Amino acid sequence: MAVRHRMSRRPSPEAASPPAVRRKLGVVLIDPLPVVRAGLSLLVDERPDMEILAEAGDGLDGVDALARVRRSRVVVLVGLGLEGEHDASWLIRTVRERFPSHAILAMGANADPTMVSRALFVGADGYVDKNVDPGDFLGAIIKVADREMVLQGPVATAVGQIADSIDLRRDLDVRLTGREREVLAVAAEGLTARQIAMRLGVRERTVTTHLGRIYGKLGVGNRLSAIRMAARSGMVSVGSAE
């Protein structure tokens, strides 16, 4: 997937570089939808205090683009619609790990509290919904650049629910072993114990043992309850992100 770079290393001669230009906020835009990227680029380019440094349509290209960015004040816009192995969660975690000085702003379209909680839990510095006034959207980018937490959009009234979801996620992460989490994640796809066993390359008996332990730790009596709890925490997603 092509990555377009719009980063200029030297200001053009006719720009007479006032000092403010050097303090322009750099934005790296990673969203699967071309129209969204086009629209956001237009918005950002209209402002004198920020500019698009690069854009990408998937997680891997996004990380490649970031590796080439040489700017200290950067906001990475991560679309929660990114799916697959290098989805939004993967991207947010990776950016946090490899580019710790960048601010990460997750963006979704009418995302629910659980989706937002997942983004925040894995390391986003804020969330902004595409369903907001463009001015507010740009304001969110500025705010998060100063590492100030931002939560903008219809989901902002559900702060309490988001906190609950994060708390549940932490609880599950701590209570369950890595293996148990794997089993639960695959179980959430609706597979039978045998299918789970095949996917993970273990015996069916092992899977049922793990599931039994999971139910015990979560205080539930069946698989559906366990999956629902995992879904509420954002540990697994049982739906699309947008």
Add this chain to the structure above:
Amino acid sequence: MSISPARVLVVGGHPVILGVVRLACDALPNVQIVAEAGDGPAAVAAATSLMPELAVIDLDLPGTDGVDVLRSLRDQGFRGLVVVVSERADGATVLGAMRLGVDAYLIKPDGLRRIGDAIRRVLDGERVIDPTLEQAAVLELGRFARQARESSEIDASLTSREREILELLAEGLTMQQIGRRLDISPRTVETHVANLYRKLAVRSRVQAVSRAASLGLIELR
């Protein structure tokens, strides 16, 4: 608004506050105070037997944290609307209240003056929370998320042996007792404990247990 009056439970002890709330409810058509409670147990009893539509709760009850009262009400099944008054405007308190479900959060003393209006609007389906309070809660949410992630990461870095030892430290066992319980040498226990302290970024058993508890890795009994 429904034809029958909205029934209100007031949880508060301060006579001035009770007076203000009574006046405000009197001035509103179709709003009736059905009970006043001064503490958690009384509030829960009133809510259970009278099933009010709305509860006004003073978070600054003497001797009790109003947030705990709200928690008890929710735990006992109260699903009604909640209007909170408090002098506390810090993110942690506001977020804590929001997690329990509040429809209005008013700061004393100005908020109290507007309580009649807030009750009316909440009964109309509105949410009455000042943007500065929302912002404080959002900042706290950011901190909360960061801490939760940290907990998860630290937990992931612990080996199962280290986790076992952490539990035993929390139970108050000495290094020797831990060694005997796990059938490993004192030297091995020391090594594990040193690694554990390093991963928790602490320097003593007390700090380790305290930090682990605040991270949610262990429960203190």
